Amino acid sequence: MLSLGAADAVLLGVLGLLIGSFLNVVIHRLPKMMELAWAQECASLNQPDGVAPAIENAPRFNLMTPRSRCPHCGHQIQWFENIPVLSYLALRGRCRSCAAPISLRYPLVELACGMLFAWCGWRWGLTWQAIAWAGFAAALLALTFIDWDTTLLPDDITLPLMWAGLCGAALQLTDASLSDAVWGAVGGYMSLWLVYWGFKLITGKEGMGHGDFKLFAALGAWFGWQALIPMILMASVIGAVVGLAIKFKGTLREGGYVPFGPFLALAGLTAMVFGHAAILDLIGL
Known part of the structure; x- marks a missing residue:
């Protein structure tokens, strides 16, 4: 049986893997969200009333929307393709639809986050x-x-x-x-x-x-x-x-x-x- 400290490390380590998967989204999307906000601000400066014109039918883009897709073929990532580390290994680092390579950085970020969370669980418990x-x-x-x-x-x-x-x-x-x-x-x-x-x-x-x-x-x-x-x-x-x-x-x-x-x-x-x-x-x- 696992000791209490080891069990805490495992639980937080698993949580860290999941958080690491979300961090990959943050790393990719947050700069793009900032660029979109800056573009909107610049557009407003060119208007007499200081209000940027509405962008009709513009798709929502934030940390939750749209769902993750393959940048090469647009294949929408399914839940079983997004399991931290395991999905990358099962897919052999390639898109299930077009076989384009998936960056190794994605599982590495997940592993790093999982290890850091596990260390926190081992050090301080739950x-x-x-x-x-x-x-x-x-x-x-x-x-x-x-x-x-x-x-x-x-x-x-x-x-x-x-x-x-x-x-x-x-x-x-x-x-x-x-x-x-x-x-x-x-x-x-x-x-x-x-x-x-x-x-x-x-x-x-x-x-x-x-x-x-x-x-x-x-x-x-x-x-x-x-x-x-x-x-x-x-x-x-x-x-x-x-x-x-x-x-x-x-x-x-x-x-x-x-x-x-x-x-x-x-x-x-x-x-x-x-x-x-x-x-x-x-x-x-």
Whole structure:
């Protein structure tokens, strides 16, 4: 029989697989939803009354509608084709209708989310603390891939993540006191804001997006101001190594930039699993 901790890990791990499947939808659709909203706002600016003309018969597009389809042939995904990981293996990574390849990233996101949820269940059991940290992990997973794909860190995720960290500190669901969490959020935002403006004044270029400020503020809210230096050091070191590797391979995207959000998220997940003090040992400091 499974021990209580192992049973909790299994239950949350299964939930994590299901949440991971939904995260794939969020990663794909949320940036498109933002682009549609921006287009609507731009259209309204061109109208004398400031109201964009209605788009007749425009199909609804959100996280729930329309149902998922194959991007190659339009085949509507059935429920038995959408079972986390298992469906991918059963279909051998191909669309059931047209045999077009399905990205390996889909099951990998599901597995990563399942493993992180399982760890939360093993660490905290079936408690509100485990639910809070599982939500933290899911948000960072989504932000990682959205930022990598689009260089966007949506306010729809970063700002609730920051407020959740502050609320978690107030409810004693995290190890940070409320005071440390507040100053962590302030320090996280202001530190990257100052770097951004210093770099812009010196070079005339923008070195990072405003979403990075908000994500670092969210991490500060969850871990307290004491974790800011270890996390920014880890994110910077890994980001520099990955950036150099990509540049060496000649695969830098247009503009020659690498998004910083994924490395901040990795630092946050590392701090969750090992503690922020362990990050300094990990990078040799």
